[in-house]
Amino acid sequence: MDKEKNWKTTIGLEIHAELKTKTKMFCSCKNDTDEKRPNVNICPVCLAHPGTLPVINKEAVKHVLKVGLAVGGKLADFSEFDRKNYFYPDIPKGYQISQYKNPLVSGGELAGVKITRIHLEEDTARSAHTDESEQSDGYSLVDFNRAGVPLMELVTEPVMHSSAEVVKFGQELQLLLQYLGVAEANMEKGEMRLEANISISDSEKLGTKVEVKNLNSFRSAERAIEYEIKRQIELIEKGGKVAQETRGWDDKKQITFSQRSKEDSHDYRYFPDPDLPELKLSELVEFNEEVLRKELKETPKEKRERFNNKYAIKATDIDFYISNQKLGELFEESAGQLSVSKDFQLLSNYVVSDIASLGEKGLGVDAKNLAALILMFNKGELSSRGVKDVLSKMIDNGKDPKVIADKEGLIQKSNEEDLIKVVKKVISENENVVSEYKNGKVSALQFLVGQGMKITNGSANPNVLKAIFEKLLV
Numbered sequence: 001m002d003k004e005k006n007w008k009t010t011i012g013l014e015i016h017a018e019l020k021t022k023t024k025m026f027c028s029c030k031n032d033t034d035e036k037r038p039n040v041n042i043c044p045v046c047l048a049h050p051g052t053l054p055v056i057n058k059e060a061v062k063h064v065l066k067v068g069l070a071v072g073g074k075l076a077d078f079s080e081f082d083r084k085n086y087f088y089p090d091i092p093k094g095y096q097i098s099q100y101k102n103p104l105v106s107g108g109e110l111a112g113v114k115i116t117r118i119h120l121e122e123d124t125a126r127s128a129h130t131d132e133s134e135q136s137d138g139y140s141l142v143d144f145n146r147a148g149v150p151l152m153e154l155v156t157e158p159v160m161h162s163s164a165e166v167v168k169f170g171q172e173l174q175l176l177l178q179y180l181g182v183a184e185a186n187m188e189k190g191e192m193r194l195e196a197n198i199s200i201s202d203s204e205k206l207g208t209k210v211e212v213k214n215l216n217s218f219r220s221a222e223r224a225i226e227y228e229i230k231r232q233i234e235l236i237e238k239g240g241k242v243a244q245e246t247r248g249w250d251d252k253k254q255i256t257f258s259q260r261s262k263e264d265s266h267d268y269r270y271f272p273d274p275d276l277p278e279l280k281l282s283e284l285v286e287f288n289e290e291v292l293r294k295e296l297k298e299t300p301k302e303k304r305e306r307f308n309n310k311y312a313i314k315a316t317d318i319d320f321y322i323s324n325q326k327l328g329e330l331f332e333e334s335a336g337q338l339s340v341s342k343d344f345q346l347l348s349n350y351v352v353s354d355i356a357s358l359g360e361k362g363l364g365v366d367a368k369n370l371a372a373l374i375l376m377f378n379k380g381e382l383s384s385r386g387v388k389d390v391l392s393k394m395i396d397n398g399k400d401p402k403v404i405a406d407k408e409g410l411i412q413k414s415n416e417e418d419l420i421k422v423v424k425k426v427i428s429e430n431e432n433v434v435s436e437y438k439n440g441k442v443s444a445l446q447f448l449v450g451q452g453m454k455i456t457n458g459s460a461n462p463n464v465l466k467a468i469f470e471k472l473l474v
Helices: 003-008 060-070 162-182 218-237 287-294 300-311 315-323 325-335 341-364 367-378 383-395 401-408 418-428 430-437 444-455 461-473
Strands: 008-016 081-085 095-098 115-123 126-129 142-143 150-156 192-201 211-213 245-250 253-261
Touching: 008 162, 060 115, 060 150, 060 162, 060 287, 095 115, 150 245, 162 192, 162 218, 162 300, 211 218, 218 245, 218 253, 287 300, 300 315, 300 341, 315 325, 315 341, 325 367, 341 367, 341 383, 367 383, 367 401, 383 401, 418 430, 418 444, 418 461, 430 444, 444 461
Parallel strands: 211 245
Antiparallel strands: 008 150, 008 192, 081 095, 115 150, 126 142, 192 211, 245 253
């Protein structure tokens, strides 16, 4: 929309990710996002029964600190948990245990986006709503399995200006969480949710902030942000004012809708939770920065740099392997049998296209056999078509590529003595084409090579054939 060129869009994100731990944040109930039966993984603590006391999940704290180190954030020496007071049916206590003034991590950067803070809290229960009908007024049910699940919240600075930047950042964070092993971050399961704070301004001063809540896919985030930018611009240009509010996203109607006026921090009446101890992290060995760094796994950024330096393959292929780790492992294991950069790219071409298209079945190919197949092609023993045919059978039966190629008659003939006889036969049977080639028609050579391939039923090495033709037709 042309009018948008006169407006500055500013976007900040709040991203929630459920952490991968055996138990919930403050009790020993099982943390199982795959549980379909309602209200199974619950206890008096996560149901907020009177007289119960929460206990901090150390593994959840460690997960957040690892994310902080991976994004270059500053780990807190002192931290504590606070009560965030607000009422919803899916908040059993009437408040949420979260962090306010003393988060576990401050600062950091990911995908060029500055991070404000990363803190730890507990997730809410899950509400299920029925629609009103002629037979029923509609009702809601609450499943408390999710109540108390460890929830990491990452808040960015308001430094993004488009939905594309938001999606790029969200995808990079999702990959980072998965690589570190701290979260599955499956958005379809609700394990990761985005909230976008969007404002429009015609100056350097920020406009009124509108929060769009619980965006459960990158596609939804992109569309919701685009819609909200357009809505705010049109509202202002018609003389209206943008209200500071929280809005939801209706995926069916493809619109945002008002949910409530946006609360400020004082509305939540934060105060330190008296039932939980203050954390002096430097005094706890398991939270020591050096100890945590030793446990850190390779991040997507580090993997990109390593692949680029070691294999020098296409950037798009590297990004593919970052997102498809098992195929990346197959590529690396097979590349370990090769030594030349051109072999790495050729190998990658087949992994990214032919093998990836087969899904789980493609992962069954033997890495050593795959490398041997690439070497056969480079030696001229197989054509590109032959490679595809052998690869298909390799995946089916797991046999050595040379055995398959021999059995199927796919080995290319490169013996010059044999091929010279073929070339001479083609020359004698195509005198007019030979004359055209000698008179400067370069394309005639391709026809002659094609005739040689036809005589040998495709078994001749076309490069060798071409070289012999050029030698004999001087």
